Amino acid sequence: MTKEVIGFSKLSKEEKINWIADTYFTNSKEGISVLKQYWNSDETLQKLHDDFIENTITNFYLPLGIAPNFLINGKFNSVPMAIEESSVVAAAAKSAKFWSTRGGFKTTVFGTEKIGQVHFLFTGNSDKLEHFFSKVKPKLFENTESMTKNMQKRGGGILDIVLKNKTSKLENYYQLHATFETKDSMGANFINSCLEQFAKTLREEALYFEAFSETEKNITIVMSILSNYVPNCVVRAEVSCKVEELAEKNIQNPTEFAEKFVQAVRIAEIEPYRAVTHNKGIMNGIDAVVLATGNDFRAVEAGIHAYASRVGKYSSLSHAKIENGIFSFWMEIPLALGTVGGLTSLHPLVKVALEILQKPSAKELMQIVAATGLAQNFAALRSLTTTGIQEGHMKMHINNILNQYKTTIEERNEVKKYFENNTISHSAVVAFIEHLRN
Template identity: 40%
Template sequence: MKRSITSRLAGFYKRPPEGRLVLLREMGAASVEAFEHLARGGGLPVALADRMSENVLATHALPLSVGLNFLVNGRDVLVPMAVEEPSVVAAASNAAKMVRGAGGFKGEADAPVMTAQIQLDDVPDPASAAARVLEHRERILALGDASIPRMVSRGGGCRDLEARVLDDALGVLVFHVHVDVGDCMGANTVDTVAEAIAPAIHAITGGTMGLRILTNLTLRRRVRVSAEVRDEEVGGAEIAQGIARASRFAELDVFRAVTHNKGFMNGLDAVAVALGQDFRAIEAGAHAFASMSGKYRPLSTWKRAPGGLVGEAELPLAVGTVGGSVNAHPGVRAALELLGVESAAELSVVMASVGLASNLAALRALAGEGIQRGHMRLHERKRELPSVPPAAMTAAREEAT
């Protein structure tokens, strides 16, 4: 969806929600149907929710906001974000404005290759068994492709097969099948492939069949983003130096790295929730990736450069623009229209850019006035709201008294 929009909307926060929708509608940021859904307050009909999950009673709402000022790979993007925590959207938007002056965020994503595992136990001579299976690699991959014909017709399909001996004495052997899943997140696709090829592998290896399931550590599906920001945009050279020192602290200390990464995921997860992505899988993969060196490390870093800072981030990120909640949830469809991405790869770059913006905002606050001043000011807005129980609860309490 190629559009001519700007994410630099001065004074947007001063407008009431309906005024913000009018502005975005006039800009042509999404379809009439999308704005009609948003104007009704968004949300999900209970009848649809009942088809999406089990034991449904009602729906549970989160604020749906839009992150502003984002320039990603030279394109303005309006970023839908769903999050209950104050300051996440404002902080990410403010950091995006800082980065915008130096050209915005730049990023790239790997091909959308997901991985499933086939576990075997009690395999006699597992190394030899692995070699025998790999001699039949092409035949086995063809079996996998036959199980997902629609994905193959769209250009996806099985790409590789690997073997790993986990325990020679116990005969524990695992095979990884790597599948291009196109613009899907791809969990169901790779699980289908794993179940389809497992019998053929088992017939060669012997032993006891174990799990056939994807891994959320999608090392062949990573995203990398970077950004530059000038000293004056963050408040001067002293603040910039403080940001770099805080980032180095996260590289040296696991206790700090955890919170550093939480700040990065604040923004990324908010976009994931707004767009119906599997944020639990995203979190699991990100934190596993952060630990792969044997020491838990930051997903993003900020280092000094002449006159400013350079930020970089890399993580596995499996997201989709089709399938699952993306197709079922009208709010997710409206949010995707606002974002206007054309592929899962483009979506992953935007999401990682929002993570990097959130990380910069947190480090700048820590290096400057401290994290609490602005954060607690926004918290106060929630306390200004009246605490009104649902009508049914009110009636029950009146009856009880």
Template identity: 40%
Template structure:
């Protein structure tokens, strides 16, 4: 039987959950999960709301960014991410911590014109009115100017085949700025339509935020990199080689950058920022010269290892869902950041620390050794182990010839049976 989903968005929460349960043939116990994690406020945030989906939150420690200690909240379901970030930060802390810089912080939006026959004349016409068009943008969001921000620049790019992109650069202050930028773009697009007799194909912000670049770096004596039987010098050399491979090979670069974004995304989620926007911008920046490359680089300078990470991080500390997300606001306090720039700098440091820990593990013991205990813990929980049973189950699982779900379930059953026999 197929449920009737017509006008689903107009139905109340109880009707929605009943329809979904009917369609998916959910049991009463399964359906009860919707209510268990239900928050009425959140039905005002997204469409067709059913329930909340929880992701664990922890904190990374040991971070020192520009001389300031930072406690870093991270939201992630992936084991080892927080441990790796803390480990990388601990190594860098012994060398003085991370240094960061931001050259500018502006968001970029596009007004795209199509079927432009005389590109040169249209460009000249628009640029001659740049001051007036910037004023139109500011008038669309006057409160931004009062806070010290506002429209800063127009630039025009020829895309080919009769398309022009008129880029509007805006200082959005403490916000990520998507909504305010889109409002400004639509206002400017109308004025450009009157001016050029070309209607805009679209007006939309770009997530390729090349005017919001952040750089994080660290310098550490190679002696700090020693790992087991591997000398610090050897680890440093191997780490530099791994960095080189990420510059040469897109297959390796993709995984290299995924590790960096493990940390950055987790902080973005914890602070209520749009991690999808950061991901898209970061990967576009990784391919800015025509080949996809690693976002970070590691080099040797005498007896020091030097790491650098640069990427666009257009983040905010106000606006969007942040103002209605109590945990996002609390996490800003944990971080101790008071500006969007401070947040972006800290996130870049987290990405570089994450990368250091990952590469150090890769070129020495391999990543599985560090991951295994956490993976086995996840396996035990998935098999039904309680938190009280975990220590014994993990101990037995580590010694088992096979480490799969069936084996784990059998270990749990055996443990429980032995407890029952003891009580008898």
């Protein structure tokens, strides 16, 4: 039975591990050994990792792979991907190679505007509030000048601040809706600092606004926070070629393939159950690059899935068509990314990943990430509409099964040889391993 622990955060790392081992592990010595084997032997590097989060006990590793041959706007890229799911990197690389001989990926950034809001309650005359806001707006900019000075030097800063009346949705609820340009940084800390200053200025200035009654002067700030929904920070990725140029080993009839592919996308456009899985496949590629480059994949996920629902129902992020004998496949997604600040300047492997990508700007990274997501989606749909998704996936997954059962080199060779001509499934692989051992 577990027990409450007092002051866990104040324990040393060793003490934390010992408490966990004594409380949760059947074999505490073995459990401690597993945790410690993932510590980095370089103490300085381990200390750096320990300081990323609180209550650190060890490191949790993900494989970092490379998907080469991404031709994006005429320039080749090798894309680093951090992910645990088998077949994702292989699928991205296969798609990249396929499109590198058919014109490659074309990408365009439509905007890089980010959003933050001060949410507040005002129990008074809305016309008075509008008048007050027009008076105080210059001061909102003025009082944040010390925060925005460096960002402005890089071409960024606060773009605009507007007052939004949301009382039809929630009683007494208003917003300061601010837009920002943060250039190559994701800008979360910058945006949130500005918002908190807006809130302070708003509250203080209201106390001295003569047109307000005593009640109206008491503006209640609920919260000040950036939004991860960035519908004006959007990038487009697309591929296209003549229908007949789609032909390859698994595509003997390119016209039939193109038509089936377009239908598969249209199903995802109208059917939410399919759209969720369809878009999850896109995120396999996007999240892997976002994680490898030290960006916040949870923020990216939330923003993209909100964008997929912007018309009132959840739908496909990607689209396809055949027009005048040309097959086109494209996607537009919101992506708020950074290449400076945060983990990008701290995590050694993030620095390596950005080096591999030739030190991209935030706009360039947006384009690489979008192209990788589209490549992943193309790979999934190509498999689904031809051989089926499981053939390629299970060929990659077989290694996980072999590792799980601690197979020898001889057993591995026998298993792989057998399944060259037999259907792969988890149960079939396990049964064959047991057959070999018996």
